Amino acid sequence: xxxxxxxxxxxxxxxxxxxxxxxxxxxxxxxxxxxxxxxxxxxxxxxxxxxxxxxxxxxxxxxxxxxxxxxxxxxxxxxxxxxxxxxxxxxxxxxxxxxxxxxxxxxxxxxxxxxxxxxxxxxxxxxxxxxxxxxxxxxxxxxxxxxxxxxxxxxxxxxxxxxxxxxxxxxxxxxxxxxxxxxxxxxxxxxxxxxxxxxxxxxxxxxxxxxxxxxxxxxxxxxxxxxxxxxxxxxxxxxxxxxxxxxxxxxxxxxxxxxxxxxxxxxxxxxxxxxxxxxxxxxxxxxxxxxxxxxxxxxxxxxxxxxxxxxxxxxxxxxxxxxxxxxxxxxxxxxxxxxxxxxxxxxxxxxxxxxxxxxxxxxxxxxxxxxxxxxxxxxxxxxxxxxxxxxxxxxxxxxxxxxxxxxxxxxxxxxxxxxxxxxxxxxxxxxxxxxxxxxxxxxxxxxxxxxxxxxxxxxxxxxxxxxxxxxxxxxxxxxxxxxx
Amino acid sequence: xxxxxxxxxxxxxxxxxxxxxxxxxxxxxxxxxxxxxxxxxxxxxxxxxxxxxxxxxxxxxxxxxxxxxxxxxxxxxxxxxxxxxxxxxxxxxxxxxxxxxxxxxxxxxxxxxxxxxxxxxxxxxxxxxxxxxxxxxxxxxxxxxxxxxxxxxxxxxxxxxxxxxxxxxxxxxxxxxxxxxxxxxxxxxxxxxxxxxxxxxxxxxxxxxxxxxxxxxxxxxxxxxxxxxxxxxxxxxxxxxxxxxxxxxxxxxxxxxxxxxxxxxxxxxxxxxxxxxxxxxxxxxxxxxxxxxxxxxxxxxxxxxxxxxxxxxxxxxxxxxxxxxxxxxxxxxxxxxxxxxxxxxxxxxxxxxxxxxxxxxxxxxxxxxxxxxxxxxxxxxxxxxxxxxxxxxxxxxxxxxxxxxxxxxxxxxxxxxxxxxxxxxxxxxxxxxxxxxxxxxxxxxxxxxxxxxxxxxxxxxxxxxxxxxxxxxxxxxxxxxxxxxx
Numbered sequence: 001x002x003x004x005x006x007x008x009x010x011x012x013x014x015x016x017x018x019x020x021x022x023x024x025x026x027x028x029x030x031x032x033x034x035x036x037x038x039x040x041x042x043x044x045x046x047x048x049x050x051x052x053x054x055x056x057x058x059x060x061x062x063x064x065x066x067x068x069x070x071x072x073x074x075x076x077x078x079x080x081x082x083x084x085x086x087x088x089x090x091x092x093x094x095x096x097x098x099x100x101x102x103x104x105x106x107x108x109x110x111x112x113x114x115x116x117x118x119x120x121x122x123x124x125x126x127x128x129x130x131x132x133x134x135x136x137x138x139x140x141x142x143x144x145x146x147x148x149x150x151x152x153x154x155x156x157x158x159x160x161x162x163x164x165x166x167x168x169x170x171x172x173x174x175x176x177x178x179x180x181x182x183x184x185x186x187x188x189x190x191x192x193x194x195x196x197x198x199x200x201x202x203x204x205x206x207x208x209x210x211x212x213x214x215x216x217x218x219x220x221x222x223x224x225x226x227x228x229x230x231x232x233x234x235x236x237x238x239x240x241x242x243x244x245x246x247x248x249x250x251x252x253x254x255x256x257x258x259x260x261x262x263x264x265x266x267x268x269x270x271x272x273x274x275x276x277x278x279x280x281x282x283x284x285x286x287x288x289x290x291x292x293x294x295x296x297x298x299x300x301x302x303x304x305x306x307x308x309x310x311x312x313x314x315x316x317x318x319x320x321x322x323x324x325x326x327x328x329x330x331x332x333x334x335x336x337x338x339x340x341x342x343x344x345x346x347x348x349x350x351x352x353x354x355x356x357x358x359x360x361x362x363x364x365x366x367x368x369x370x371x372x373x374x375x376x377x378x379x380x381x382x383x384x385x386x387x388x389x390x391x392x393x394x395x396x397x398x399x400x401x402x403x404x405x406x407x408x409x410x411x412x413x414x415x416x417x418x419x420x421x422x423x424x425x426x427x428x429x430x431x432x433x434x435x436x437x438x439x440x441x442x443x444x445x446x447x448x449x450x451x452x453x454x455x456x457x458x459x460x461x462x463x464x465x466x467x468x469x470x471x472x473x474x475x476x477x478x479x480x481x482x483x484x
Numbered sequence: 485x486x487x488x489x490x491x492x493x494x495x496x497x498x499x500x501x502x503x504x505x506x507x508x509x510x511x512x513x514x515x516x517x518x519x520x521x522x523x524x525x526x527x528x529x530x531x532x533x534x535x536x537x538x539x540x541x542x543x544x545x546x547x548x549x550x551x552x553x554x555x556x557x558x559x560x561x562x563x564x565x566x567x568x569x570x571x572x573x574x575x576x577x578x579x580x581x582x583x584x585x586x587x588x589x590x591x592x593x594x595x596x597x598x599x600x601x602x603x604x605x606x607x608x609x610x611x612x613x614x615x616x617x618x619x620x621x622x623x624x625x626x627x628x629x630x631x632x633x634x635x636x637x638x639x640x641x642x643x644x645x646x647x648x649x650x651x652x653x654x655x656x657x658x659x660x661x662x663x664x665x666x667x668x669x670x671x672x673x674x675x676x677x678x679x680x681x682x683x684x685x686x687x688x689x690x691x692x693x694x695x696x697x698x699x700x701x702x703x704x705x706x707x708x709x710x711x712x713x714x715x716x717x718x719x720x721x722x723x724x725x726x727x728x729x730x731x732x733x734x735x736x737x738x739x740x741x742x743x744x745x746x747x748x749x750x751x752x753x754x755x756x757x758x759x760x761x762x763x764x765x766x767x768x769x770x771x772x773x774x775x776x777x778x779x780x781x782x783x784x785x786x787x788x789x790x791x792x793x794x795x796x797x798x799x800x801x802x803x804x805x806x807x808x809x810x811x812x813x814x815x816x817x818x819x820x821x822x823x824x825x826x827x828x829x830x831x832x833x834x835x836x837x838x839x840x841x842x843x844x845x846x847x848x849x850x851x852x853x854x855x856x857x858x859x860x861x862x863x864x865x866x867x868x869x870x871x872x873x874x875x876x877x878x879x880x881x882x883x884x885x886x887x888x889x890x891x892x893x894x895x896x897x898x899x900x901x902x903x904x905x906x907x908x909x910x911x912x913x914x915x916x917x918x919x920x921x922x923x924x925x926x927x928x929x930x931x932x933x934x935x936x937x938x939x940x941x942x943x944x945x946x947x948x949x950x951x952x953x954x955x956x957x958x959x960x961x962x963x964x965x966x967x968x969x970x
Contacts (some may be wrong), residue, residue: 003489009630010558079531080530080531086530086531088530093530098529098530098531098533099524099529100524100529100531102531119893151632152605186897195649197533198530198531199534200531200532201530202531202764204763205763205764206763232535233533233535234533235533235534235536235764235765236763236764236766272622311762312760315565316563316573316575316758316760318574319565319573319574319575320528320530320572320574321530321574322567322569322574323571324569325527325528325529326527326529326631335727336844340567363565363758363759363760364756365756365758368758368760371759386535387784389800430563481635
């Protein structure tokens with residue numbers, strides 16, 4: 001059952017080939033036996049899941065079940081779950097049990113999905129390797145000596161290891177696409193404002209966006225149709241009808257203009273990765289798409305701009321974790337200053353502290369214009385790059401990240417090397433555009449991701465292109481050794 | 485003449501009278517149990533997000549229209565970062581670069597009738613913080629945090645340093661109070677912190693063009709404290725400079741109970757607030773249509789109301805000015821005037837007996853035990869001569885004490901004034917007959933001094949009537965009867 005896609009599971013549940021309770025128990029068993037090797041899931045809600053599955057079976061029997069009724073899934077531990085610990089991968093929130101659900105969690109609940117538990121992640125979504133989690137790193141199911149990517153590494157590894165058919169994730173600078181690429185699954189970061197951020201613990205508010213992870217584009221379409229909604233609790237959420245993304249997956253891609261930015265194939269790109277991505281582009285060309293050389297000249301500025309804007313916003317977003325109201329509090333503070341200092345020094349990990357310091361510095365009197373002000377200007381330039389490009393192409397494609405999964409610790413001492421991991425993904429966050437990663441090959445038995453960037457609210461087209469590609473290739477169905 | 489000029493600017497925090505908070509649906513009502521009116525957003529729980537209260541935006545625009553200011557059609561919220569336990573997010577969401585209200589003007593009138601325009605630099609929207617309850621207010625050895633107030637919408641009004649003495653500053657503060665209560669955007673309850681004043685004071689040698697170093701005294705919540713604080717601070721700065729010292733730029737606190745001011749933090753200790761645009765909120769767009777609609781529906785402003793009171797109720801400029809300076813008082817007066825049909829008496833009683841009594845008990849007119857309708861009932865009985873002025877005061881006390889309406893109290897206490905002329909004539913005749921010696925004395929007194937003698941007869945007559953004789957009528961009858969004897 002664990003090799004079935006979400007689309008197949010829905011059909012199986014509706015035709016009563018298996019019950020949701022059977023399915024849920026099956027995945028819970030897999031989490032029980034396999035998760036210790038991967039550390040992808042950090043909270044298992046077995047009792048609640050089985051109860052929800054039993055309720056789903058009743059609805060399925062009654063014949064009026066909603067879209068995802070009875071389908072098991074996982075939530076990234078950044079989404080608040082009412083009554084279930086939501087840690088954001090941090091010691092700071094190790095004891096935090098929200099009294100409310102994120103809108104994304106509500107949406108899946110309304111669609112009848114069964115939540116198996118919460119997935120591991122880089123602390124406060126800050127990281128590209130899942131090494132910054134308070135709960136320890138996640139192992140990549142393709143090679144347990146390698147990272148799964150981050151920050152949604154737990155969700156990506158769980159889907160790759162078939163611990164769940166789909167999982168929610170978030171992407172601030174590549175945190176859906178990069179781990180999807182490194183774990184050989186499909187992941188989509190929607191247009192900023194498409195998915196509500198209510199109840200999604202903020203890292204960098206102007207960049208954060210939730211999205212689905214699954215093995216196929218078709219499954220991502222099913223999940224996104226449920227995940228996206230207009231939410232008046234999030235002022236940045238955009239009031240725009242959510243299409244049925246599954247309904248538009250059958251279109252051929254003849255005449256599709258694919259922009260191929262030269263900046264995405266320059267130095268630093270692993271040759272094996274380039275080869276796999278070029279092969280994928282050739283395959284799409286063979287299906288009738290047209291490849292157009294384009295330039296995104298400010299790509300090189302995206303990483304520096306991002307590492308000003310994201311930490312600046314984070315430095316304020318994380319100020320609420322002060323030991324006063326909830327979460328971690330240091331032992332026996334001697335005064336207020338001591339309470340703040342030790343709570344935050346003990347409760348936050350090194351990378352989170354680094355970014356708070358960077359952000360605080362960038363916003364300081366005398367530095368604001370040189371850093372934050374300049375970064376906002378760069379952000380506009382990057383947006384303009386994409387605007388120009390989309391005047392002549394329908395989608396943009398390139399590698400998701402420069403190389404396949406790397407070994408634990410290999411970039412741990414060099415934050416800049418780690419930050420460059422997101423060089424191809426960050427620009428879309430700065431522009432607010434949707435981006436996707438689709439498995440497109442292997443290098444040394446490790447997956448490679450093809451990135452598809454769309455215009456604003458063009459998720460339906462991106463999903464269709466990815467689906468068409470997956471109709472003629474089978475990289476997405478490859479499984480890590482020992483998984484089947 | 486002093487050798488020093490004083491320069492004063494005010495920053496005024498006005499709590500907006502919205503039902504719910506600026507970024508959440510929690511109630512803003514005053515006086516609830518601690519932390520019962522703070523929702524997940526107010527507590528800055530992870531993942532929660534702000535949603536702007538439109539009513540707060542409209543109230544801010546109304547203020548802008550009331551002071552004839554430029555309205556920021558696209559204003560923006562920023563985060564002001566600092567750590568304090570009663571600031572749940574670790575930043576205050578406020579406006580800096582793009583405030584909702586731009587430059588405007590407020591005209592004040594001084595005791596000598598002189599008028600002066602105080603320029604408003606801008607006014608911006610922001611959220612209030614919670615309250616820290618320190619030892620003494622709370623348990624021994626523990627500080628408590630009450631977040632009920634956290635997220636209450638405020639406008640902060642920033643004036644130019646256009647005031648030169650405490651009188652001007654108080655007049656300006658009172659005028660702002662009058663404006664915001666008149667247009668209904670603030671309840672004006674100073675004792676509950678609905679309006680709080682930060683006073684910036686500096687002194688410079690008379691006639692100098694260079695401003696001195698200023699201090700800022702924060703969070704004054706009464707006009708009296710403000711006046712005391714300005715006087716003390718001006719004196720302190722002048723003494724300091726005259727003794728060869730220099731004024732330090734600092735933030736100060738004034739304790740109205742102990743009358744002691746102290747330094748809170750110096751410029752060096754000031755926070756770097758690291759303002760930046762709040763990414764959780766969109767720019768606030770106010771359309772021309774909205775502005776025009778708010779302008780059309782803007783309640784009467786104090787100056788217009790004063791003019792109307794003079795015109796409509798034939799009040800003096802001075803009385804109309806006092807009555808229109810406080811919206812609640814103005815509304816009270818108008819109700820009393822209309823229900824009683826006697827504006828002059830309504831004005832006198834509102835400004836006189838009622839205001840004095842409220843002041844003694846430290847009550848606002850909104851909480852007056854005597855309603856405008858009840859006062860009108862009393863005025864009707866004064867006007868129709870049913871009761872004397874002296875009786876009216878007794879009746880007023882009765883209404884204050886909750887004994888009922890004027891008529892009920894007059895009945896219950898048997899306070900009806902005797903105005904029946906037949907009965908009064910008899911009463912006067914009886915008193916004259918019983919006091920022949922006084923009558924002789926009156927007749928033998930010089931004409932010029934006779935008037936003074938009338939008091940003695942009045943006293944006897946009022947005594948005989950148990951105080952219920954109509955004094956004006958008695959006066960007339962008495963004069964007539966005595967003159968007949970001459």
